[in-house]
Amino acid sequence: MPEEEAVIYRGRIRMPYTWAVGETGSFFLTQLRDHARIWGTRCPQCRRTMVPPRRNCPRCLAKTHWLQLEPRGSLVTYTVVHYRHRIHPPQEPLIYGVIKLEGADTGLTHLLGEVDPADLRPGLLLEAVFKEPEQRRGHILDILYFRPREVTGS
Amino acid sequence: MTNVAIVGAAQTPYRRRRDDASLAELVHEVTVAALADAGLEMGDIDNIVTVSNDFWDGRTISSMAVMDASGSSYAGGKNVSTVEGDGTFGLFYGAMRILSGVYRTTLVVAHSKGSEGDPMMITNSMFDYIYTRPLGLEFISSCALQARRYMDKYGLTEADFALVSVKNRRNALRNPYAQLAGELTVEEVLASPVLADPLKRHDLSPISDGAAAVILADSPVALRLGRKPVWLKGGAFCSEDHFLGDRDLAEAPALREASRRAFEMAGVTDPFREIDVVELYDACSYMELLWLEEMGFCPRGEGGTLIRSGETAPEGSLPVNPSGGVLSAHAVLVAGLARVIEVVLQLRGEAGPRQLGPKPVELGLAHGINGPCGQSHCVLVLGA
Amino acid sequence: MAQRVAIIGFGQTRHRSRRDDVNGVELIQEAVRAALEDADLTLDQIDAMIIGNMDHFEGVNYVDTWSVDGTGAYMKPLLKLTTGGTTGTTLGIAGYHFVASGLFDTVLVVGWEKNSESDTTGAIITCSDPIFDRFSFSGALPGLAVEASAYMKAYGITQEDAARVTVRDRRHGANNPYAHLRTPVTVEEVMNSPMLSWPVKLLDICPRTDGAAAVIFAGERKARRLAPQPAWVIATSVRHDYAYFHDIDYTRMHTIEGAAKELYQYVGIKEPLKELDVIELYQPYSFAGLKWIEALGLCPPGESPRLLWDGVTDMGGELPINPSGGVICTNCIGATGLLRIGEAALQVMGRAEGRQVPNVNLALATGFGGAFWSDMMLLGRRPW
Numbered sequence: 051m052p053e054e055e056a057v058i059y060r061g062r063i064r065m066p067y068t069w070a071v072g073e074t075g076s077f078f079l080t081q082l083r084d085h086a087r088i089w090g091t092r093c094p095q096c097r098r099t100m101v102p103p104r105r106n107c108p109r110c111l112a113k114t115h116w117l118q119l120e121p122r123g124s125l126v127t128y129t130v131v132h133y134r135h136r137i138h139p140p141q142e143p144l145i146y147g148v149i150k151l152e153g154a155d156t157g158l159t160h161l162l163g164e165v166d167p168a169d170l171r172p173g174l175l176l177e178a179v180f181k182e183p184e185q186r187r188g189h190i191l192d193i194l195y196f197r198p199r200e201v202t203g204s
Numbered sequence: 205m206t207n208v209a210i211v212g213a214a215q216t217p218y219r220r221r222r223d224d225a226s227l228a229e230l231v232h233e234v235t236v237a238a239l240a241d242a243g244l245e246m247g248d249i250d251n252i253v254t255v256s257n258d259f260w261d262g263r264t265i266s267s268m269a270v271m272d273a274s275g276s277s278y279a280g281g282k283n284v285s286t287v288e289g290d291g292t293f294g295l296f297y298g299a300m301r302i303l304s305g306v307y308r309t310t311l312v313v314a315h316s317k318g319s320e321g322d323p324m325m326i327t328n329s330m331f332d333y334i335y336t337r338p339l340g341l342e343f344i345s346s347c348a349l350q351a352r353r354y355m356d357k358y359g360l361t362e363a364d365f366a367l368v369s370v371k372n373r374r375n376a377l378r379n380p381y382a383q384l385a386g387e388l389t390v391e392e393v394l395a396s397p398v399l400a401d402p403l404k405r406h407d408l409s410p411i412s413d414g415a416a417a418v419i420l421a422d423s424p425v426a427l428r429l430g431r432k433p434v435w436l437k438g439g440a441f442c443s444e445d446h447f448l449g450d451r452d453l454a455e456a457p458a459l460r461e462a463s464r465r466a467f468e469m470a471g472v473t474d475p476f477r478e479i480d481v482v483e484l485y486d487a488c489s490y491m492e493l494l495w496l497e498e499m500g501f502c503p504r505g506e507g508g509t510l511i512r513s514g515e516t517a518p519e520g521s522l523p524v525n526p527s528g529g530v531l532s533a534h535a536v537l538v539a540g541l542a543r544v545i546e547v548v549l550q551l552r553g554e555a556g557p558r559q560l561g562p563k564p565v566e567l568g569l570a571h572g573i574n575g576p577c578g579q580s581h582c583v584l585v586l587g588a
Numbered sequence: 589m590a591q592r593v594a595i596i597g598f599g600q601t602r603h604r605s606r607r608d609d610v611n612g613v614e615l616i617q618e619a620v621r622a623a624l625e626d627a628d629l630t631l632d633q634i635d636a637m638i639i640g641n642m643d644h645f646e647g648v649n650y651v652d653t654w655s656v657d658g659t660g661a662y663m664k665p666l667l668k669l670t671t672g673g674t675t676g677t678t679l680g681i682a683g684y685h686f687v688a689s690g691l692f693d694t695v696l697v698v699g700w701e702k703n704s705e706s707d708t709t710g711a712i713i714t715c716s717d718p719i720f721d722r723f724s725f726s727g728a729l730p731g732l733a734v735e736a737s738a739y740m741k742a743y744g745i746t747q748e749d750a751a752r753v754t755v756r757d758r759r760h761g762a763n764n765p766y767a768h769l770r771t772p773v774t775v776e777e778v779m780n781s782p783m784l785s786w787p788v789k790l791l792d793i794c795p796r797t798d799g800a801a802a803v804i805f806a807g808e809r810k811a812r813r814l815a816p817q818p819a820w821v822i823a824t825s826v827r828h829d830y831a832y833f834h835d836i837d838y839t840r841m842h843t844i845e846g847a848a849k850e851l852y853q854y855v856g857i858k859e860p861l862k863e864l865d866v867i868e869l870y871q872p873y874s875f876a877g878l879k880w881i882e883a884l885g886l887c888p889p890g891e892s893p894r895l896l897w898d899g900v901t902d903m904g905g906e907l908p909i910n911p912s913g914g915v916i917c918t919n920c921i922g923a924t925g926l927l928r929i930g931e932a933a934l935q936v937m938g939r940a941e942g943r944q945v946p947n948v949n950l951a952l953a954t955g956f957g958g959a960f961w962s963d964m965m966l967l968g969r970r971p972w
Contacts, residue, residue, distance in 0.1 A: 056223035058223065059719055061262060061718050063644065064710075065644060065706055065710055066707060067646070069333050069611065069612075069705055070606075070608040070610065070702070070704070070705065071611055072614050073609050073610070074614070075611060079334075100450070102332075102447060104657055105610070105617075106621075108656065108657035108658075108660060109660070109662060110631065111617065111621055111624075111631060126353065127350075127352045128349070128352060129345055129348035129352055129400045129401055130400065130401050131345050131400045132397070132398050132399055132400065133344075133399055133400075135324040135325075135340070135342075137324055137325060139338070139339065146339065146341060146345055146348075146349060146400075148448055148449050148453075149449075156449045157450075158335075159335075159341065159447070161339060189338065190334065190335050190338055191339075228831060257643075257649070258643035258649075258670070259643060262718075263718065264643070264711050264712060264713075264714045264715040265671065265672035267670075267828070268717075268831060268958050268959055269717065270831070271829055271830055271831050271958075271959070272829070272830065272831040277829030277830060280846055281827040281828075281846045281847075282826075283825060284671075284826055284828040285669060285671070286669060286671045286678065286828075287667065287668065288640075288650075288651075288652075288668045288669065288670045289650070289652065289668050293667055297667060297682065297685070299689075300685045300686055300689040300691060301689075303590060304684070304685040304689045305590070306685065306824075326649060329649035330650040330654065331654075332654060333647065440665065441665045442663060442665055443652070443653060443661050443662070443663070444656075444663060445656060445657075446653055446654055446655075446656045446657060447657075458663065574652065574668075575650050575652070575653025575654075576650075576653065579653040579656075
């Protein structure tokens with residue numbers, strides 16, 4: 051009997067998706083695009099303000115209402131990524147963070163930029179940097195990244 | 205809950221690639237071996253739960269690939285269901301199908317070939333497609349966010365995490381099924397290439413191919429078989445929020461709740477004293493410490509103290525992952541069922557070179573996770 | 589069995605070809621809210637949740653953990669099941685076991701699909717074995733068309749006979765405010781619709797739908813307290829066999845034969861046409877409405893056209909089939925089997941409004957998927 055040979059088939063699932071963001075998320079994303087504004091949703095019963103937005107409260111199912119948030123917050127956790135894959139946005143260095151926006155009860159996961167990795171620490175004050183208006187397309191990456199915020203005054 | 209027993213178990217060795225066998229052939233291999241282990245034949249099995257994932261298999265209705273191999277068409281066909289999630293969840297559902305009184309013997313079989321897909325894309329796809337997935341977050345980088353938060357909140361260090369890798373890779377030396385085994389030093393772990401800080405190469409589990417099968421039976425069937433049954437004494441599963449920012453990643457309330465319920469069901473009041481072995485889902489080194497805290501084996505934030513104490517080594521009072529754990533072999537979905545099988549072998553006294561002792565192992569815990577950063581947990585308490 | 593089980597609530601979305609106003613999580617939550625409202629329960633009264641769909645239709649890995657904001661499963665036991673077209677019935681059967689096991693008293697089960705968001709055929713093609721089947725039996729249509737032509741040849745069935753099935757279901761669908769397609773069609777319109785894969789034409793086959801369904805299962809005491817007339821689960825049966833489409837004997841539907849035989853024997857049904865009061869048949873295309881009811885034992889092979897033309901299966905007939913309009917009118921795939929169960933439950937509970945069949949004592953719901961697999965759940969007015 052000849053030596054066994056392992057034949058390997060190469061395949062790839064090429065699947066186009068058209069994901070409906072829904073009315074709630076569409077408001078959030080078009081506000082990012084058109085006004086560089088970040089909105090949260092607040093549950094009137096649980097009194098929790100959530101970003102990314104939720105149409106209904108995940109805890110009690112009540113309809114939420116909109117609350118505009120300041121495009122700034124503080125760093126909860128972070129990581130500097132040392133490998134690259136085509137799923138990654140073109141960003142050097144590639145740093146992820148969870149950012150607690152002022153006035154929100156939940157954090158937003160996003161990219162960090164204009165920061166020396168050595169300066170990263172929890173509680174770091176951050177602000178959103180938006181893409182130029184003509185580059186924004188109603189997408190979470192209309193926020194280019196969050197960067198350290200100069201704190202002035204007392 | 206003591207009416208369901210594990211009467212048969214089998215796993216493949218876990219390897220980086222198993223080009224010699226298709227998924228169905230892996231499933232067939234462990235199905236036949238689990239039946240032999242139980243002293244049963246396919247005709248004795250009255251229902252089947254297969255465990256698979258369409259993304260990892262690159263196939264819609266991934267269970268189709270293993271229907272024949274798992275015996276579903278045997279003798280006019282059997283009642284089948286398919287869980288998509290870790291094997292511990294599949295096992296728990298399999299047990300419910302017996303507790304319902306509808307079936308008496310369930311075959312639970314899981315398979316996965318990490319080698320055949322692109323783990324970056326596959327784990328990126330577990331994040332919501334509007335707000336998180338476009339960032340490129342995947343398994344490693346999301347776990348890094350959790351590890352960092354855990355360190356910051358409780359003052360654990362990368363060296364604490366490294367001790368887990370050192371222990372588990374050393375344990376794996378005595379497990380012929382493990383894929384990665386070796387004598388590492390803390391320094392070597394710390395000096396291994398940084399992937400997403402604070403996680404380094406040796407903090408991470410490998411990509412693996414493998415399959416595992418467990419046969420469950422009700423007590424009359426279990427007691428009739430010659431082999432000593434392993435009883436499912438307690439079990440629970442629980443999920444928390446999806447968005448990482450909704451969670452405090454330094455905590456795992458879902459695991460806390462699942463452990464509480466599982467221990468309550470099993471009548472365990474002091475887990476550290478009562479549990480003889482823990483096999484948990486350490487997909488990354490830090491997870492072992494965080495999960496142990498939330499299971500209640502030590503106070504919150506004391507996971508570092510626990511690993512430094514040496515108590516979780518095979519010769520300690522609470523051996524954790526004597527098999528080498530997921531850090532030594534990570535066939536996704538299969539890994540939780542592998543934890544179950546390792547506990548079963550310990551309880552039977554059949555764990556070979558990795559058998560704990562001399563004190564007999566009487567009560568063990570097996571654990572599995574689903575979703576990003578351990579969003580959903582399953583805890584099973586098994587007893588001799 | 590730890591306890592008897594009944595369905596006490598059912599909710600569904602208004603099914604449409606596209607639901608761009610909501611994302612997948614929000615669509616799921618619509619069905620969850622509707623089911624809770626229907627059973628007059630709140631989220632905190634639900635002990636566990638089960639969810640399912642087909643991954644590649646939306647491209648979401650680990651749908652259970654992704655959709656927690658929609659199901660409301662935060663800090664609850666949560667399980668994902670998926671078996672292709674049978675997913676919805678697989679889910680319902682799991683809901684039954686969860687409650688019957690005695691581990692949970694109130695379980696909410698969700699099936700959903702947003703078929704508008706991907707290429708349905710492109711996704712289904714990948715269910716075929718990549719090496720031996722995918723180049724030939726690709727997508728949902730080829731298997732069905734082969735089945736239809738083999739059946740026509742064996743028994744002299746005509747395309748007009750099949751068209752009569754579509755006419756029935758589309759007429760019934762007009763009575764269902766939730767149905768996707770609600771306009772009646774004629775035999776001529778079916779015959780003149782575009783040929784897709786001979787002999788299957790556009791109006792012979794189901795649409796692609798965005799929709800979700802949620803069903804609440806409860807234990808006996810709770811069911812009696814909460815529902816004036818619960819729909820009791822009497823029995824379930826499943827046949828998922830085959831790994832390959834080319835293995836199937838297309839002249840018979842033997843997974844239905846096998847599952848029905850098991851179910852009928854358990855309950856003691858000898859003449860299903862007389863003893864069953866209504867069937868919600870997972871009938872993805874018109875020819876199945878002939879051949880598969882023969883497999884169910886309603887008449888000898890080849891004689892089903894007579895039942896159709898005589899109106900036996902129409903509303904007002906001896907055994908109405910698909911009062912909801914069935915799959916021919918609505919096909920949100922992961923929800924489709926659960927819609928059959930929910931609709932059958934409504935019939936038993938006497939709450940099907942404009943589509944109610946009078947005096948339903950026994951209602952049968954079926955599921956179809958994978959490589960010609962079949963699931964069944966029998967519901968009744970009295971507990972078994």
